[in-house]
Structures are given as structure tokens and as C-alpha cells.
Amino acid sequence: MKEAEARLVEALNGIAADTALVLGSGLGGLVDEVENLVRVSYADLPGFPQSGVTGHAGEVVAGHLAGAPVVMLSGRAHYYEHGNAAAMRPALEVLSGIGIKKLILTNAAGSLEPDMGPGSVMLIEDHINFSGTNPLFGEPSDKRFVGLTEAYDPGIRAALQKSAMETDTELFKGVYMWFSGPSFETPAEIRMARVMGATAVGMSTVPEVILARFLGMRAAACSVITNLAAGMTGSELSHQETKDMAPLGGKRLAAILKEYFRAGGNA
Ligand code: HPA
Numbered sequence: 001m002k003e004a005e006a007r008l009v010e011a012l013n014g015i016a017a018d019t020a021l022v023l024g025s026g027l028g029g030l031v032d033e034v035e036n037l038v039r040v041s042y043a044d045l046p047g048f049p050q051s052g053v054t055g056h057a058g059e060v061v062a063g064h065l066a067g068a069p070v071v072m073l074s075g076r077a078h079y080y081e082h083g084n085a086a087a088m089r090p091a092l093e094v095l096s097g098i099g100i101k102k103l104i105l106t107n108a109a110g111s112l113e114p115d116m117g118p119g120s121v122m123l124i125e126d127h128i129n130f131s132g133t134n135p136l137f138g139e140p141s142d143k144r145f146v147g148l149t150e151a152y153d154p155g156i157r158a159a160l161q162k163s164a165m166e167t168d169t170e171l172f173k174g175v176y177m178w179f180s181g182p183s184f185e186t187p188a189e190i191r192m193a194r195v196m197g198a199t200a201v202g203m204s205t206v207p208e209v210i211l212a213r214f215l216g217m218r219a220a221a222c223s224v225i226t227n228l229a230a231g232m233t234g235s236e237l238s239h240q241e242t243k244d245m246a247p248l249g250g251k252r253l254a255a256i257l258k259e260y261f262r263a264g265g266n267a
């Protein structure tokens with residue numbers, strides 16, 4: 001067993017989660033709702049990312065959310081920090097190693113739909129990887145030819161939609177297009193993204209979903225919309241805006257996720 005895996009198993013002290021959440025911007029509040037809280041700093045887990053993005057801590061949080069065991073990754077590595085699309089691979093391998101079967105990712109994103117404004121929550125149904133890179137570059141085994149026809153698990157998606165209905169929370173659906181960042185898109189890139197079928201744009205999640213599928217985990221993801229994408233309003237985009245606006249949709253998404261766990265998730 002890897003050192004990080006052994007340390008995590010020890011810290012979890014019997015918490016038997018089969019689902020992990022990756023907390024994006026605005027979802028930090030969920031940590032406060034976890035009971036029997038266990039926290040392990042990424043610094044103590046070899047291979048875990050030492051992320052430097054403001055607004056993203058770096059720790060594994062585990063315990064019970066709405067009565068169900070869960071592991072949360074608070075803080076993630078982004079491709080734009082170092083140009084390594086596989087930066088989350090060691091952490092996801094550890095999660096898989098400790099028995100995580102379902103990975104639910106959250107992120108902040110810009111919307112291409114005027115009606116899906118800041119504060120909205122979008123269930124990702126599919127993605128577009130137009131980045132030219134892939135976290136499985138260099139993977140030698142034939143497992144690298146991973147199918148992505150149902151990358152976003154239909155069962156988990158249905159359960160999340162049910163949870164949104166139960167909590168009277170509007171849940172948009174759409175296609176997330178991954179841009180490398182860290183610069184935001186240009187208005188021309190956003191027009192291109194729209195033609196290509198994107199509903200939202202963001203700088204994370206896609207490499208993690210590819211890795212999760214590679215590792216045999218079921219994956220799902222939701223975006224909290226922090227802004228209309230470049231060129232859709234008169235104003236310039238900023239990371240400050242992302243941080244300021246993320247908690248709005250984050251609260252809505254937290255309600256959906258809590259209900260998902262309360263209802264027993266998706267078997
Ligand atoms: N583009 C890319 N990533 C983002 C955006 C955006 O407009 N908003 C939040 N994350």
C-alpha cells in the first residue's frame with residue numbers, strides 16, 4: 001500500500017465512504033456540515049497536490065454528511081499551475097485505493113447561456129476537451145484508451161436531479177468545455193465554444209473525470225456559475241469575481257449534495 005493511502009486509512013479510522021467529493025470554489029461551506037470530522041493536510045499525503053491558488057485549501061476532509069460517510073478533497077491542482085494535466089492522478093489513485101467508487105466534482109464556471117446567470121448551478125452532462133492535452137499522455141498500458149461515452153454517470157446524474165427537485169433548487173444541465181487558463185477566454189473563444197456546443201467554460205474537472213474513468217471510478221460533476229462568459233457583458237472577468245460569486249451557487253449546490261447523501265446517494 002502506498003504511504004499516502006496508509007496514512008489516509010489510518011486517519012479515517014473506519015469511516016467507510018464509497019463516494020468522494022472534490023470541492024471547488026464556493027463549496028468550502030460544506031466542510032462545516034461534516035460530522036465526526038477528520039482532516040488530513042495534503043502536506044502529510046505524499047503525491048497530493050500542494051495547491052497555491054487563493055481560495056483553495058489543501059486537505060482531505062472526511063466524516064458524515066447528512067448521515068452518510070464521505071471523503072472530500074478540499075483543494076485541487078489545476079493544469080494552469082504547472083502545465084501537468086495529470087497532477088491529480090496520485091490523489092485520485094489513493095482515493096480509488098481506499099475504496100472510493102464514485103467521484104463527484106464541483107467547480108466554478110462561466111456561463112454561455114444568458115438565462116443561466118451567476119449563482120446558477122449546472123449539472124455537467126458531457127464535456128469538450130479542446131485543450132490539446134490529456135492526463136493520460138505517457139500512460140503506457142492499453143487502459144489509456146478509456147471510453148468517455150458515459151463519462152458523467154447517468155445514475156449519479158439522475159440522483160442529483162432528484163435531489164435538486166426535492167430541495168426546490170433549479171439545476172441547469174449542459175456541456176462543460178475545458179480551457180487551460182489561467183487567462184480567461186476571449187470573446188472570440190466564447191463564440192467558438194458556443195458553436196461547438198458548450199454551455200459553460202472552466203479550468204478544471206475534465207482531466208479529473210478522465211482520470212476517474214481511467215481508474216474505474218464512476219464520475220459526476222456540477223458547476224457553480226460565477227459569471228457570464230467573456231464578451232457577454234460589458235465588464236472584464238477576474239478571479240476576485242469568481243471568489244466573490246462562487247458562494248452564491250455554492251450554497252445551492254451544497255443543498256443538492258446534502259440531499260443526495262441524505263437520500264442514500266446512487267447505488
Ligand atoms: N472561464 C473559465 N473559468 C472560469 C470562468 C470563466 O468565465 N468563471 C469561473 N471559472
